[in-house]
Amino acid sequence: MDLEPAERDVDTSLSRRSLVTAGGAAALGGLAAALLIDRTALAVEDDDEGSDRPNVPTDADAALLQQAIGLELAASELYRAKLEADGAEIVDPTAAQDDDASDEPITLSAVIGVMAENHQAFAQAISGATGLGAGESNADVVDANLAGFSGSDEEFFATAHALEQTASATHTALIAEYESDDAITITASIAITEARHATVLADLLGVADLGVLFGNDASALSLGDA
């Protein structure tokens, strides 16, 4: 049997460190996805006839999920732009904290940082579950919201609240389209956290109308058409 030497066709511009970083992000995304896709105890018994729903995302799911990744990356990018404009940085939760810091209130920048990181984690989880590349952020979403995210705190709260409501509504609309268990499970867990983000932002915005606080009249983005 002849063994041909492997061709050197890999992108050698990736340094070892960036490979470790990329590998780590992919592994974390995969881990998050694996944790999310733990089969629920509530599953209707499927021992005989069985649910004909596939576990892993179908091609149709993957096309939608790729768009969802773009939305999540755009949201993360916008929060990071806000932090940059404020001269703040994201707190690394794995770094050892100063003992004195535990008694201090969590700053608004830290709250924004958590939201940025959460959206990044959503994109990674979808990527891990589907095997899709992380891709790029949705430029339209960034362009439409950047001014609001870069404005005053009030403009930021209002724009960010609207974005979280839209993101939650988009995932809720998409869940009806998905064919696989994994796509459904991940989407549900993301939409719920985005609803929680929206509630915090509504409180920061000073929303007193309970219909606005608990409701969501935002329209879903038509990601499937993209």
Added chain:
Amino acid sequence: MITEPNTRIGRRQAIKVGGVTVSLAALVAACGENRGGDDAPGRVGNAPDVTAPQNFDVDSAVLLRTASSLEYTAIEVYETALGLDGAIPSELEPVVDRLIQDHQTVADQMVELTEAAGGEGWTTTNPWLMDRLVGPTLEKIQSDVVGVVTLDEDGSTRVQVLGELVDIAETVSTVNGELTATSSIDDVSEGDEISFSRLDGAVSADVLAFAQALESLATASHQELASAAESVEARTAHLEAATLEARHAAALAIAIGGSDGFVSPALVGREVAPTARGQIRHFAIESTFGETGQIEFKAGPGDVNAVRESVVLQTPAANSFVYNELEPDA
């Protein structure tokens, strides 16, 4: 004279002695009779008997009936809380009214979907949750603080309450506030119990913690149900309910903790310390993804050592499903 320990039993001899012992034990065991007996795992203490879960089928209608039962249970808790004097701060009463209205809307939708799935809509509380969780928790929350009369070192009687030893009086002071006796303090002797009213605001704090945990439970339950639902209509309805109830849970976390209730310190690498009164803290944004694990909070006063009981909420499973065979008045 110093006697030295006998060091003449070597390792080889020890193995021989051990081997003989094991062989004899095996021989005795083999010759024994009536070696059957109860196959059930051993039980220690006075724990209640284990109740075997019902062995009924679980179909879409059962999951939807369970979902509507959760909504009615939440409504029951809020209506009971509104009836308790001071349990809901007046500024939160409109919020609670809105929560009741939202839960009723979701319940109606779940009933409609149950009927569409060929089942009979469930329009009352979840019997298992009411018996095992809601009833006992509300009872704990409304129960008095109990102190025990103790003899001090100088022979005088004092009362140990919430982890402190204080002088017996109608009103006693603790680090967390004053307690007023609700039972007689006259002629008490060592070992007697004295009841006190709960600390100022303690009932309200527990009720809000219970409500917040219940909203998180409803969120987690609908999250699981969205994955389990067979019809697209039910799947979407469960996710809409989950996001609505996640908003409820987040708003209550903020109502309890103010801006400190926005984000769990764990998400920025800090420890999550309990409150001064030992309550477990929950947050509007508690984790990166929607979680379906158990939810824990404290209910009721601390015991004489200031230890408070935990209540653990879990998403519906075999023992709390509302099976098609169950009747509302059963």
